[in-house]
Amino acid sequence: SASSAGGNRCVAAAEACTADAQCRQLRTEYVARCLVGAAPGDCVRSRCRRALRRFFARGPAALTHPLLFCSCADPACAERRRQTFVPACAFASPGRAPPSCLAPLERCERSPLCRPRLLAFQAACAPAPGSGNSCPQDRGRLCLHAYARLVGTAVTPNYVDNASARVAPWCDCGASGNRHEECEAFRGLFIRNSCL
Numbered sequence: 001s002a003s004s005a006g007g008n009r010c011v012a013a014a015e016a017c018t019a020d021a022q023c024r025q026l027r028t029e030y031v032a033r034c035l036v037g038a039a040p041g042d043c044v045r046s047r048c049r050r051a052l053r054r055f056f057a058r059g060p061a062a063l064t065h066p067l068l069f070c071s072c073a074d075p076a077c078a079e080r081r082r083q084t085f086v087p088a089c090a091f092a093s094p095g096r097a098p099p100s101c102l103a104p105l106e107r108c109e110r111s112p113l114c115r116p117r118l119l120a121f122q123a124a125c126a127p128a129p130g131s132g133n134s135c136p137q138d139r140g141r142l143c144l145h146a147y148a149r150l151v152g153t154a155v156t157p158n159y160v161d162n163a164s165a166r167v168a169p170w171c172d173c174g175a176s177g178n179r180h181e182e183c184e185a186f187r188g189l190f191i192r193n194s195c196l
Helices: 008-019 021-034 043-057 061-069 075-080 103-109 115-126 138-150 177-191
Strands: 155-158 168-170
Touching: 008 061, 008 075, 008 115, 008 155, 021 043, 021 075, 043 061, 043 138, 061 138, 075 155, 103 115, 115 138, 115 177
Parallel strands: none
Antiparallel strands: 155 168
16 A cells, blocks of 8 residues: 555555565566676676566566556655666666667667567557647557557666656767757657657
């Protein structure tokens, strides 16, 4: 219950996952691959991301999605949400500046695993034609499911800070040269997406 977690819905979601044998086993696996025993900057990202994909593919969505999408009203809860899937290993590269968003996008487009997931995300999370930027009511759940399937791929997204619910892959568009517009369009799929 939220009361046992002090009102922190992300802690409550973690407790609910721990109470379920399948969710607990899959979560333990990704924590072991992404965190336990790894020195800072010394994770095997491919193993971590594989375990994350298994977590979201095999775990019950009723338990995995609340971990990823728990709503927060304070910075401690938001930090817990941001740390849900070990961003130091799965998301960012410690001590390095983020790459241009074109690099993970190009890796994703060449990947038989990532490309269909990105296309599904684009289809599920696109605003309805003629609706401006609003998200159709029937698309919200499909969009969140497609978003969760991107976790563990070359374009793994995460919350960008503890002050908002904005999400994006770990990248920026500062060094994208004459492809800046293409880079911003890709990043905008996340940070300016009304379905998310």
